[in-house]
Amino acid sequence: xxxIVAGAFVSLDGVMQAxxxxxxxxxxxxxxxxxxxPYWDGPMGQFMDACFSxxxxxxxxxxxxxxxxxHWPFVGEDDPIGRVFNEVxxxxxxxxxxxxxxxNSVALEGDVAAxxxxxxxxxxxxxxxxxxxxxxxxxxxxxxxxxxxxLTFPLVLGHGKKLFGPGTKPGALKLTESxxxxxxxxxxxxAREGSVKSGSFALPQSSDAELARREKMKKEG
Numbered sequence: 001x002x003x004i005v006a007g008a009f010v011s012l013d014g015v016m017q018a019x020x021x022x023x024x025x026x027x028x029x030x031x032x033x034x035x036x037x038p039y040w041d042g043p044m045g046q047f048m049d050a051c052f053s054x055x056x057x058x059x060x061x062x063x064x065x066x067x068x069x070x071h072w073p074f075v076g077e078d079d080p081i082g083r084v085f086n087e088v089x090x091x092x093x094x095x096x097x098x099x100x101x102x103x104n105s106v107a108l109e110g111d112v113a114a115x116x117x118x119x120x121x122x123x124x125x126x127x128x129x130x131x132x133x134x135x136x137x138x139x140x141x142x143x144x145x146x147x148x149x150x151l152t153f154p155l156v157l158g159h160g161k162k163l164f165g166p167g168t169k170p171g172a173l174k175l176t177e178s179x180x181x182x183x184x185x186x187x188x189x190x191a192r193e194g195s196v197k198s199g200s201f202a203l204p205q206s207s208d209a210e211l212a213r214r215e216k217m218k219k220e221g
Contacts, residue, residue: 002120004059004127006136007051007149009036010163016133017160024067030160039153039183047179047187051149052084055125059116061132062094068130069102091119091127093135113142120144133161141167147191148173154184170196 009019018024018033026033060068068085075082090105093112100107108115116139119127129136139145150163177189 002122002124002127003146004116004120004129004139004144005056005147005149006129006139006145008129008131008136008163009151009153011035011153011155011157011160013156013158014162014164015157015160016131016163017157019131020067025063025161028160032157032160035155035157036151036153039181039185041182043179043181044151044183044185044187047151048081051128052081056128057089057091057125058085059091059119059127059129059132059135060093061135062092062096063134064131065090065092065094065100065102065105069100069105073102091116093132093138113138113144116144117142133163136163137165137167140164140169143169143171145192147189149189150187152186152188172196 008016010016017030018026019036020034021037022033024033058068068090072082072085077083086103088104090100090102091108092100092105093108093116094100095109108119112135116127129139136145172193172195173190174193175188176191177187179187181187
């Protein structure tokens with residue numbers, strides 16, 4: 001069985017839209033494209049390198065696939081991430097019949113949740129998402145994600161495509177790794193840890209006998 005890992009850059013208010021550049025995704029009038037760029041430093045690069053150091057296949061939404069396909073095949077063989085991205089299998093959730101030109105690309109058509117669940121039951125490396133906010137909503141709604149690798153940036157964007165949408169299934173998470181960049185970006189790895197547990201900070205209710213005992217002590221004291 002394969003594990004699905006969601007990697008994402010998010011603001012403090014949960015927005016993940018257009019982290020890499022102004023023209024990346026202006027959908028809905030989003031004006032802050034490229035908001036992650038000023039924060040990058042060495043520790044963040046090391047965290048990302050570690051994310052890509054183990055075998056994986058990419059699981060992408062169509063829009064993120066098109067952004068990647070316009071960039072990574074052209075970065076040159078000396079770019080280690082580009083080399084890995086070009087070699088791995090890219091599974092792409094798409095409703096379009098347009099062919100996928102990037103090498104080792106496979107279209108997931110029809111019922112995407114069912115197709116991803118089928119992939120998850122098979123053998124192979126981790127299925128790693130990057131970006132792909134629309135696809136993530138489908139995966140979250142069907143409870144298919146096993147682990148989150150999140151870089152949370154110290155800014156608020158106000159509006160934009162969110163990581164956790166209204167269809168997200170409730171569940172507990174366990175922080176298994178945590179680092180902070182020199183620019184204040186928190187980098188965390190979160191594994192699934194069962195259902196949400198609840199409790200109460202309310203003071204316990206006293207029984208009638210206990211209340212009577214306390215009243216008697218007050219009078220005697």
